[in-house]
Amino acid sequence: MTMKKTVFSVILILLVSVINAQNPVRFYSLETVVDSALKHYAINGQAAIHGEIFDLQSSKINAEWKPQLILNGKASYQSDVTRVEIPIPGFNAPEIAKDWYQINLDITQTIYDGGMSKQRKAIEEAAMALALKNIDQQRYHFRQQIHNLYYQALLYEQQIKVQQSAVNCLDTLIEEMNSVLMTGMILQSELNTLKVEKLKLLQQKTAGEAGRKSALAMLATYSGLPIAAADSLMVPDQDIRELTILNHRPELEAFSLQQEQLQQQESLSKSTRNPVIQAFGQAGYGRPGFNMLEDDFTPYAMAGIRFHYRLFDWNSNQKERKIIRLNAQNLELAKQDFKQNISAAAHAKLEEIKQYQILIEQGDTIILLQQEILQTSESKLKNGTITSANYVTELEKYQQSQLIQHNNKLQLQLAIDTFNFITGNIQSNEAL
Numbered sequence: 001m002t003m004k005k006t007v008f009s010v011i012l013i014l015l016v017s018v019i020n021a022q023n024p025v026r027f028y029s030l031e032t033v034v035d036s037a038l039k040h041y042a043i044n045g046q047a048a049i050h051g052e053i054f055d056l057q058s059s060k061i062n063a064e065w066k067p068q069l070i071l072n073g074k075a076s077y078q079s080d081v082t083r084v085e086i087p088i089p090g091f092n093a094p095e096i097a098k099d100w101y102q103i104n105l106d107i108t109q110t111i112y113d114g115g116m117s118k119q120r121k122a123i124e125e126a127a128m129a130l131a132l133k134n135i136d137q138q139r140y141h142f143r144q145q146i147h148n149l150y151y152q153a154l155l156y157e158q159q160i161k162v163q164q165s166a167v168n169c170l171d172t173l174i175e176e177m178n179s180v181l182m183t184g185m186i187l188q189s190e191l192n193t194l195k196v197e198k199l200k201l202l203q204q205k206t207a208g209e210a211g212r213k214s215a216l217a218m219l220a221t222y223s224g225l226p227i228a229a230a231d232s233l234m235v236p237d238q239d240i241r242e243l244t245i246l247n248h249r250p251e252l253e254a255f256s257l258q259q260e261q262l263q264q265q266e267s268l269s270k271s272t273r274n275p276v277i278q279a280f281g282q283a284g285y286g287r288p289g290f291n292m293l294e295d296d297f298t299p300y301a302m303a304g305i306r307f308h309y310r311l312f313d314w315n316s317n318q319k320e321r322k323i324i325r326l327n328a329q330n331l332e333l334a335k336q337d338f339k340q341n342i343s344a345a346a347h348a349k350l351e352e353i354k355q356y357q358i359l360i361e362q363g364d365t366i367i368l369l370q371q372e373i374l375q376t377s378e379s380k381l382k383n384g385t386i387t388s389a390n391y392v393t394e395l396e397k398y399q400q401s402q403l404i405q406h407n408n409k410l411q412l413q414l415a416i417d418t419f420n421f422i423t424g425n426i427q428s429n430e431a432l
Helices: 002-022 030-039 042-063 116-183 188-223 250-271 316-383 388-423
Strands: 068-077 099-112 276-287 298-308
Touching: 030 116, 030 188, 042 116, 116 188, 116 250, 116 316, 116 388, 188 388, 250 316, 316 388
Parallel strands: none
Antiparallel strands: 068 099, 099 276, 276 298
């Protein structure tokens, strides 16, 4: 019988080894997950689309400087025409037909447009830069979302480890208490109390595992990495000494680009008051031609230069520029408000970081003291001087102190991470 058990154990160990070899535990760092998620971010494709739109808009503006050809045709009938009714000896004035026919090819070439096309190009460039910066902002917040999921999974992972440690401790104690129970030194109810506490811990552990699997599944979906429940996440270790309040948020750059865009719009508004000079030409065929007295179909042509200048616009241009300047003032106020909010949030997060540092220092002492108390309670329980309920109380306190300490350490890293996101000190190694 013993031989059969030994063979079965060897086979079981071999099977477990084969399974583990086929499914090795993988370790993922925060940087690896984030970089992969950014590469798989669907919004990245918008950059190429915005680039194509910019090229098309620029091409449209450039096309306005090329000759514009327009083909016009007209057929008409009128009730009367010009007639020469003065009698001239030896001359009979021709009678002009009342039905007229014309087909013209009009050619226009812009010589000077007052700088409007140049300003329109500048506006398109500013719009392109702003669109790309908006993608940067979306990527920035997406990156923060991945960071939060990563830390959420880590918090669950640490919680599960502490709970499993407590379960192992109870398993050892229950095994020892079973032996004591047979001697009649303790009651069955004492042992049942320990078993109930173990089941509660297993329930909590199950809930934690479900939460961790959910967070890991989301990370796997976003990053495209094969992150599984058996895999482990590495705890980041960020240097607190490097924390400085330097505002590098992409939103600030977006504010600046919007301000630049408004400046270009004001310049465009000014250029609309400049004269526009064009060369033009017309070639046509019809009846009558330029000679109104000739009643036959004939070709004709004309070329020249024209200009357009609005002498007075009832101050509409000045009002338009004033509106743009007022919008620029509103934008500057919004920018200053954003900077103020960032500064306040950064200082508050620094205080939170200092708080976690103090809590972690105190937590180490609490765990050592609680461990000594638990060891004493375990000895008393074995000697029958306290009940299992008293021991469970101390076990819960010890477990809680461990959970709080692990939580505080991770919360410290998360607080540093959040501070860096608040101030914009998070840099991505992967470009669009």
